[in-house]
Amino acid sequence: MTQTHFTACPECDLLLNPGAPVVGDKAHCPRCGYLLQRPRKQSIERTFALSIAGLILIFPANLMPLVGLKMLGNTKDGTLWSGVVALFEEQLWGVAILVFLSSIIFPLLNIILSLLISAHLYFNKPNHYLAHWMRWLQHLDEWAMLEVYMLGIIVACVKLSATSELKFGFGLYAFVALLIVTGMLTSSLDKVLFWRKIGQLRK
């Protein structure tokens, strides 16, 4: 078993000499154009800070009402959870579970894993599970769909606004803030750097 100083492009398998891009550079594969690495300023510190912010914001975004609907004098509040419950009550278990996972569980796991990994790297604490966490984080990433949910809220509101009065709750503002924070979190996390650090901590 031999490790090598070479790297390979994940999308076309071209054997490459590893470059040492600095902050502001983008390393692309010369053959297929894949973005190999894009170093970020203070990647570990920022990921750590942003995941704490995300963990704080995820509570109001989940617990407070996102939008309220006024109809015949009644107001009905909608949260992330109430959408799941409504689908469950209509026997659409598959869809309910999918919405539950992609709008509540996966974003939460994403933030918790980012927090755990960046905290260990920040304090230089080795942990046997670091590689596992990092692997889960990479696989979960595309299944957390908060930004798609936001678009769903907008479309639903436009549809309802023609016939009824809508009220935006505090939860919606927290949700938008959470959206921004998770977006920044994903872009500040430099996977190449994180894996290198995890490798160094193992030795």
Place this chain on the structure above:
Amino acid sequence: MKAKKTALTQGFIRCHDCGCLSKQAGKNRLCPLCGGRLHPRVPNSFQRTAALLLSAFCLYIPANIFPIMTITSLGVGEPHTIIGGIMALINGNMVPIALLVLVASILVPLLKLLGISLLLLNVHYRWQGRAKKWTILYRIIAFVGRWSMLDIFMISILVSLVDMGDVAQVIAGPAATAFAAVVVLTMFAAKNFDPRLLWDNQR
């Protein structure tokens, strides 16, 4: 064009998770950095992608012919298919939102189904040339995949907000499950497709 050296032809395997490149003999190879199982290419990439794609094609039909939701107002129910919902938005003078839904729930799933089929045909018949363009098609498909969930999230919000018994109610229909399954299956199909196969066939 001169054939370039790939990691595979030089006997190296790139870890799918952490990107570590190593040279190993024998079966059951594990990554020296993260401990994950090593495969030179995604195992059975072609067969898995084809199977998932075929299931998605089958479910695409019920997703479009059955009602995705039924809007009841004053006791009169009105079932909507995906296309029906877009027509209702156009009739209600909400053309920009109608376009958004059209892109997310009709064009994107179609693009994914046809695009992945083309990628599979490319790999099977070893089409020569323009591998970079095909790789870009793969990247677009992998990127847009999650945005089709828009319709599902919108329904989940509508179902939970509009629930006033006989006066006004939105009930999700059987097409919602089929459509959600199409989205998930095509996402898995894109994840299982290995773009390196496009490059392996180039001479």
